[in-house]
Structure formats: structure tokens, C-alpha cells
Amino acid sequence: MFDLSGKCALVTGASGDIGNAIAKALHARGATVALSGTRTEPLEKLKAELGERAFVTPANLSDMDSCVQLIKDAEAAMGQIDILVNNAGLTRDGLAMRMKEEDWDTVINVNLKAAFKLSQAVLRGMMKRKTGRIIGITSIVGVTGNPGQANYCASKAGMIGMSKSLAQEVASRGITVNCVAPGFIATAMTDVLDDAQHEKLNASIPAGRMGSVDDIAGAVVYLASDEASYMTGQTLHVNGGMAMI
Amino acid sequence: MSDVADRVKKIVIDHLGVDEAKVTETASFIDDLGADSLDTVELVMAFEEEFGCEIPDDAAEKIQTVKNAIDFIEANQG
Numbered sequence: 464m465f466d467l468s469g470k471c472a473l474v475t476g477a478s479g480d481i482g483n484a485i486a487k488a489l490h491a492r493g494a495t496v497a498l499s500g501t502r503t504e505p506l507e508k509l510k511a512e513l514g515e516r517a518f519v520t521p522a523n524l525s526d527m528d529s530c531v532q533l534i535k536d537a538e539a540a541m542g543q544i545d546i547l548v549n550n551a552g553l554t555r556d557g558l559a560m561r562m563k564e565e566d567w568d569t570v571i572n573v574n575l576k577a578a579f580k581l582s583q584a585v586l587r588g589m590m591k592r593k594t595g596r597i598i599g600i601t602s603i604v605g606v607t608g609n610p611g612q613a614n615y616c617a618s619k620a621g622m623i624g625m626s627k628s629l630a631q632e633v634a635s636r637g638i639t640v641n642c643v644a645p646g647f648i649a650t651a652m653t654d655v656l657d658d659a660q661h662e663k664l665n666a667s668i669p670a671g672r673m674g675s676v677d678d679i680a681g682a683v684v685y686l687a688s689d690e691a692s693y694m695t696g697q698t699l700h701v702n703g704g705m706a707m708i
Numbered sequence: 709m710s711d712v713a714d715r716v717k718k719i720v721i722d723h724l725g726v727d728e729a730k731v732t733e734t735a736s737f738i739d740d741l742g743a744d745s746l747d748t749v750e751l752v753m754a755f756e757e758e759f760g761c762e763i764p765d766d767a768a769e770k771i772q773t774v775k776n777a778i779d780f781i782e783a784n785q786g
Binding site: 587590591632633635636 | 746749750753
């Protein structure tokens with residue numbers, strides 16, 4: 464089960480902790496992977512770690528032409544894209560009353576608009592082959608909201624709505640579109656919290672701990688697999704029970 | 709009938725699985741041949757592949773009938 468041999472996957476944001484784990488997991492299941500991100504160095508490092516069946520395709524997703532180019536680059540490197548993982552994302556937190564328009568736009572453009580452009584560009588090949596997987600990494604806060612993150616939450620909620628629409632448009636062509644919504648995941652971003660903050664955080668999670676990047680990667684592998692062919696338009700919440708939706 | 713017309717009709721027949729007799733030049737993909745909007749997107753992709761041309765989105769929207777497709781391709785073939 465969950466064999467991805469012969470499949471080609473593009474992972475955006477592969478230089479980050481979660482993207483790194485997703486790329487590794489897809490690769491371990493036999494997929495060829497194209498690693499995208501803005502910083503080439505961690506991508507090259509990951510490629511070296513993976514060995515065969517790995518390519519580096521850097522892109523700046525705040526530029527929409529680069530999104531279309533990225534699909535072309537990844538298709539040129541791997542031959543085709545069977546699995547697109549829209550994982551790249553960034554935050555520009557601030558209270559709504561103080562939020563700069565620029566911070567709103569940056570987050571919406573990279574987290575949502577780029578995911579749309581990439582999906583749009585990748586669908587052509589998937590439609591022809593009558594099979595494909597588009598997986599968006601959204602967030603628990605896209606459903607619950609979070610103070611200080613109006614832009615980020617909007618982008619993540621937008622991704623869920625967009626995925627449901629896409630899923631309905633292309634379901635008859637064997638293409639599924641789903642999301643994975645992580646809760647609190649231990650990454651470099653959460654390492655900066657002190658013990659008291661960690662304790663408080665863990666108390667709010669029924670599982671009593673933060674998730675690992677592999678918890679997210681596992682959900683992505685499932686959605687990417689043939690076994691998930693009847694699941695579309697869904698969001699898998701991987702959050703230790705923090706929100707049951 | 710031109711070569712382009714034959715090839716366009718063949719794509720339409722194959723893709724939509726319709727009877728050859730129904731695929732007249734004036735036939736509308738959606739109204740007469742039972743295509744949905746996604747089928748029309750796929751038809752345009754198939755035309756692009758068959759004739760090695762690029763059909764821009766604004767032109768693709770205007771290709772509603774068999775004749776529309778033939779006319780566009782004949783006008784834009786190199």
C-alpha cells in the first residue's frame with residue numbers, strides 16, 4: 464500500500480521543515496521529487512541526501528510568472544508531474560488594526576495565489592493523463608482563526624475553499640484535490656519557545672504534545688497514493704485532537 | 709471538406725463519443741453534442757496538440773462550434 468514508485472512529485476517550500484519531511488517521505492515511497500524553494504542551499508543539501516530521483520527547481524512564488532515557469536522546469540526535469548504539494552507559505556503577523564496592506568498582499572500572494580497558479584498550470588498534464596494529485600498544506604488556523612494572523616488565516620481558509628472548487632471541477636478526470644491541516648508542529652519556528660510556553664501549548668492539545676513533521680508527511684503520502692483515489696475535496700486535520708472538525 | 713475539418717471532427721467524435729452524423733460544422737459542442745465546460749477545455753487542448761498551435765484563452769472561449777474550431781485553426785496555422 465501507498466507505493467509511489469514511478470510517480471513524480473513537485474514539493475514547494477521543500478527548504479522548510481515540513482516540506483523537507485514531505486519530500487523525504489514521498490521519495491522513500493518511491494516517488495521522484497522536484498524540490499522547490501527560494502533558498503537553493505538547503506534544497507541542494509536535501510537533494511544530496513536523497514540521492515537518485517531528486518531534482519532542485521528553485522522558484523520565487525511571489526512572482527506569478529515564476530509559478531508557471533516552475534511547473535515547466537519540474538516537468539522538464541522529471542518528465543511530468545503526478546503529485547503537486549503546495550506547501551510553501553509564509554507569515555507576516557500583526558494585529559488587523561495595524562496590519563500593513565503590503566503584509567496582507569505578500570501572504571495572500573505566496574500562500575494562496577501561487578498555489579492557484581501552480582495548480583492551474585499543473586492541471587493541463589494531469590487532465591491529459593486522467594490522473595493526478597494536488598495537495599495543499601493549509602493550517603488549523605485556516606478553520607479556527609488566530610489573533611494576529613488575519614492574513615495568514617485568510618490564505619489558509621482560502622486554500623481549503625479553492626481546493627474544494629478544484630476538486631469538483633476535475634474529479635471526473637481522475638484528479639483529486641485535498642488539503643492537510645497541521646496543528647502545532649515542532650519545527651525551527653517552535654524551537655524558540657521557552658519551557659513554560661511549551662507546557663502551556665501542550666496542555667491545549669489532547670495528545671499532550673506537539674506533532675512532528677513526519678505526522679504531516681504521512682498524511683500527504685496517503686493523499687498522494689492510489690489508495691486515496693476516492694477521497695477528494697477533503698481536509699485532513701493532523702493536530703493531536705486540538706480541534707475536532 | 710478540408711483536411712483540417714476532418715481532423716477536427718475526428719477529435720470531436722473520439723473525445724465526446726458522439727455519432728459522426730451529429731458532428732456537422734454548425735454543431736455546438738455544448739448545446740448539440742452534450743459536452744460540458746470541462747470537455748470544451750479538453751477539446752481545445754486536443755486541438756492544440758493535433759495542430760501544434762497554441763490557442764490563447766480568449767480565443768478558446770470563442771470556440772463553441774465545430775466551425776469555430778476549424779476557422780481558428782485554418783486562420784492560425786503556420
